[in-house]
Amino acid sequence: MLNKITDSLNFNAEALRLRSERQRLLASNIANADTPSYVARDFNFGEALKQATGQGSVAAKGLTGPTGEPRTLRMPTLALAGTQGTHLAKNGLPPGSNANEEMTYSLQSMTNLDRNTVDMDRERANFTDNTVRYEATLRFLNGQIKTLNTAITGQ
Numbered sequence: 001m002l003n004k005i006t007d008s009l010n011f012n013a014e015a016l017r018l019r020s021e022r023q024r025l026l027a028s029n030i031a032n033a034d035t036p037s038y039v040a041r042d043f044n045f046g047e048a049l050k051q052a053t054g055q056g057s058v059a060a061k062g063l064t065g066p067t068g069e070p071r072t073l074r075m076p077t078l079a080l081a082g083t084q085g086t087h088l089a090k091n092g093l094p095p096g097s098n099a100n101e102e103m104t105y106s107l108q109s110m111t112n113l114d115r116n117t118v119d120m121d122r123e124r125a126n127f128t129d130n131t132v133r134y135e136a137t138l139r140f141l142n143g144q145i146k147t148l149n150t151a152i153t154g155q
Helices: 002-031 045-052 120-153
Strands: 072-074 104-106
Touching: 002 045, 002 120
Parallel strands: none
Antiparallel strands: 072 104
């Protein structure tokens, strides 16, 4: 019984963490919409959640199918040298970032003349969708906690 409760809470906590990380990536894409040669990044939330919770593995293919998720290409690993602790970590992420999921570059059917791949309409739609799903997960988790609290206190 206790394992089911713990597993459920851990699953929802992991979902919130991944939603938060995806929100950070989408915000970065929007912020860099005018940066020349910037390549938009994203990851498949469902696959990342399966991998993080041990319910499956990330597909080995570089492109996703027509599932509604953006077509993506796996990011190559970059070797960065940092001279200060505030620089990007060797994995190319800012200090404190918890991105262990398979981040990808988003492929566009058309790029801008400056080779920027950010499609503002798609990024805004993904940002809004992710925000709504984050809020729904948070409300569900709060409901679970309130139910547990009621059961424990007997009120």
